[in-house]
Amino acid sequence: MSDGAEAVMRPDEASFRTVLGHFATGVTIITAMDGDVPCGLAANSFTSVSMDPPLVLFCVAKDSSTWPKIRAAGSFAVNILGDDQEDICRVFATRGADRFSRIGWRASGGSSSPLLHDALAYVDCSIETEYDAGDHVVVIGRVIELGVTAKGGPLLFYRGGYGRFEA
Numbered sequence: 497m498s499d500g501a502e503a504v505m506r507p508d509e510a511s512f513r514t515v516l517g518h519f520a521t522g523v524t525i526i527t528a529m530d531g532d533v534p535c536g537l538a539a540n541s542f543t544s545v546s547m548d549p550p551l552v553l554f555c556v557a558k559d560s561s562t563w564p565k566i567r568a569a570g571s572f573a574v575n576i577l578g579d580d581q582e583d584i585c586r587v588f589a590t591r592g593a594d595r596f597s598r599i600g601w602r603a604s605g606g607s608s609s610p611l612l613h614d615a616l617a618y619v620d621c622s623i624e625t626e627y628d629a630g631d632h633v634v635v636i637g638r639v640i641e642l643g644v645t646a647k648g649g650p651l652l653f654y655r656g657g658y659g660r661f662e663a
């Protein structure tokens with residue numbers, strides 16, 4: 497079935513971004529402790545993997561400056577953003593930004609990773625394993641502790657823009 501709008505493209509960077517951008521996702525901030533200093537980055541590659549044992553994953557670019565810190569910590573928290581936290585996402589996607597200057601946080605009970613104030617929910621993990629995958633690393637986390645921490649709708653990311661969920 498076709499409505500005539502299809503366009504077959506070779507997988508170059510532009511077509512990859514355009515086509516994969518049609519997959520709507522939520523937005524997370526992956527956080528960890530770099531010694532006494534919190535660190536984190538925005539990521540929409542988060543997904544659940546397994547219930548038994550409880551596993552999740554995210555993919556991180558090999559040139560990420562935060563990934564070596566998360567890896568050294570051996571644990572991370574996934575903070576699922578609400579639809580009023582677009583500005584937080586932008587800060588955590590900007591290199592050189594003082595990412596924790598505009599948001600409060602507390603240490604998780606499991607791994608002591610930063611849990612961001614007003615995030616919808618969190619998943620606290622230890623790093624189970626990692627897989628080399630092209631220009632990214634697939635990071636598998638074993639869930640230690642998790643919770644729903646705020647009411648409200650999720651922040652969504654679709655075709656390079658932000659939106660809200662409406663049933």
Ligand SMILES: Cc1cc2nc3c(=O)[nH]c(=O)nc-3n(C[C@H](O)[C@H](O)[C@H](O)COP(=O)(O)O)c2cc1C
Pocket residue numbers: 523536537538539540541542554555556557559560561562563585586588589590591653
């Ligand atoms: C909505 C959104 C989702 C993103 N998802 C990812 C992701 O899943 N993995 C990743 O490595 N970078 C992702 N990024 C890009 C990083 O957040 C961005 O490159 C950041 O500056 C990386 O910081 P770092 O180099 O300090 O780690 C995303 C950015 C945005 C805005």
